[in-house]
Amino acid sequence: MIAAIGVLALILGLVLGLPQANGGGINGSAEALEGATSPSWYPSPKGGTVDQWAESYRKAAALVRKMSLAEKVNITTGTGWPMGPCVGNTGTTNAGFPSLCLQDGPLGIRFADSITVFPAGITTAATWSRKLMYDRARALAKEAKGKGVNVLLGPCVGPLGRSPLAGRNWEGFGSDPYLQGIAGGLSVQGIQDEGVIATAKHFVANEQEKFRQLSESLSQGFKDVTSPLSSNIGDRALRELYIWPFMDTVRMGVGSVMCGYNQINNSIACQNSYILNGILKDELGFQGFVVSDWLAQRSGVASVLSGMDMTMPGDGLLWADGDSLLGPQLTRAVLNGSVPIDRLDDMALRIVATWYQLGQDDASYPRPNFSSWFRTSIGPTYAGVGPSAGHSLQNSYADVRDDHHEVARAIAAESITLLKNTNGALPLKSGKDAKKSIMIFGSDAGPNLLGPNGCPDRSCNNGTLGQGWGSGTAEYTYLVTPLEAIQAKALADRTMVEYVLDDYQYSAINSTAGKAPNATCLVFVSSDSGEGYASAEGVLGDRVDLKLWHGGDKLILSVAERCSNTIVVIHSVGPVDMEAWIEHKNVTAVLMAHLPGQESGTAVLDVLYGSVNPSGRLPYTIGKSLADYGPAAPILKQPGGPAPQQNFSEGLYIDYRHFDKQGITPRFEFGFGLSYTTFEFSDMVITQTLVPTEFPPARPIGVPAPELNSTIPPSSQLGFPLGMVRLPKYIYPYLSDTTVTKSSAPYPYPPGYSTTPHKPSPAGGAQGGHPALFDTIFHVTVSVFNTGSLPGKAVPQLYISYPNGTGIDFPVRSLRGFDKVAAGPGETVAVGFDITRRDLSYWDEKKGNWRIPLDKKGNIGAYEIFVGDSSRGNGVTGRTKVVKV
């Protein structure tokens, strides 16, 4: 379509930051990724093409038909920062569609009172418990709904953890796409089963904080930088690692997906037509709406045509200036024809259909009853304007916690990963057998002297570390410190407790540690990171190394030199370098307690004293050095040009895939964790349930999307309604000047833009991708035998090795199944795993499809299947039969 261009649309064109035409398939090599470009994919696929959403789209069509152009625009655009109770608020309509409240986040309701601070994503992943993943999400969503949140800004399934230093890895579920996908999918299910719209974020390849946002780069003094970091990535690694978890969230029917701040192959994530139109909406069949990360939108028309459906917080290039790239600009762009009206209809339909799909049209769905901006009950209705715009009741202090501390504590305890336990150091004994004396060391055991919420968005590491920092945090209603919990237990046991909480008072540390030769010494240490807009102790988001903070190594060694029973507890955002002390003979036990949230103390007590037998497993590898993680590990710290380029030239080889390929022995491998009992896995039985074809069969045809056939109204109807009081910086859909001049020059559309339907991907056809990708091909059972003397929970993990002789490069092992099972002493439990077509396939870049590798004779070769207690631990191995095709 060649449309005429209007004056304001021209302004939009100036900020297009156009995606470049693609140079063809990208194979992941460093040379190929240099200056990578992203293909174009237009027009944006319409929502309403899968059966499960048909009814919601039917209802949405009926409602959107009643909306004026201004109303449609209004629901796509935030009202501005901070112009409403939530971090994101959409505009209103007269058609019966409310302003939506969008609120962080993945571990608790941000900026709200009387809520639960659940364990972080990384902690939840470390439980390897599908039940707890689901239960956490469901409880979180109950709280969101109780506070009147429509759209919860989680789960976070990216960053994936390409680099162990990336500041926000802790918000998600670990460095393996399968684990991340299961946890992400179950989180969506749990959130949406409560009727709250989940948001899978950050789409996609948003793998470090530094340079993610232009404003942050400039404020850090990188004056020559002109655009966000580009994650340059080949199609295969993109699908097999970074898109994979998003597939699972879409398959679970996720209502919204947040496009990230970064670029992908030099095209901004929120205006990358290949990523949003092509992969998300066509290939993955996403039916909900794409919301921009806050100020991640960098253009008007280009973003809309590329598949972004909602802009947040509404302001455009700068915070709180009221100058939106949608709002009145979108109104004008539709009036002058540069944005086809059916694209606006699709944006509105996607938003309204999602609301119906989650049942939020039910009149009993709560309205927001809290304010993100202040705690008094009455306060300014529009915090961004201040008192002049009137006051209203904002905080009703609804206590939405119910019994959610129980699930929070269960996750915090079940995630604790026992890494070392010599001489039966743990569990500690209780009652009359209890130790006479316990010594506690480290600020990480105690309170933050500024209070649990003393630092904005938790951007400090004072006292025990329960969350990282940034938008993915919440305000503690309470935080039980380890010191408190241990003190209470010691009181009952008549144990003496002494402590030094100052990490640097070595004379006090040394004299206390050397005081009682038979004491148990507990050393609490931490390592923190967070989101790039804030810093703690000079760390600007991403970690600078894998070291413990506050001289943790020295603290541990100081104690271990003097105390023969030194037990180390770590609270951390990810792996830490333990080499300085891990082999010390007096370091008898090590617990990785991740980021436990409010139940820190209660949970660690459960494990220390054995009321919970540890069953956490590492959701990442703990290497012996940063260098051992390979070329993906360093954070790009120098821009190297106006658009910082980060080449994902390692392809599939991150975390354990890299260690395995290079034959590097980690300190503790991915999936590792001990128990107070022992398990043996045996008796593998592999049953083939289906003979697959090399490629999925022809793509199923969905249902037709609703057509509204709207007409463009006269521009005179789009002025501000007479007598309307306008708030400063509040974003309205109306035009101050309703003259819409059409230019005779063609509109400068992004290269490749077309309204002719694009060829659909053969890998699509249902939510999450082609339905055949989720067909079970093999069913595997193993026996899990508790060989020890205590009841416990085992985590059998299934890894596949692809057949030899295919000519395709594959990782040594890839996680493709896991379960968590309880077994009493001497008990044997059978465990089953389904291996699907996707699990056995690779992404063929040339064919643009998932493909099962064939050997030279054209057969499906034997896959090696390993079920073990970690990615390279003890277990049982079997092989599938060669299949003639």
Ligand code: NOJ
């Ligand atoms: C930016 C963060 O990247 C995103 O995760 C969050 O949801 C928004 N800010 C809103 O706070």
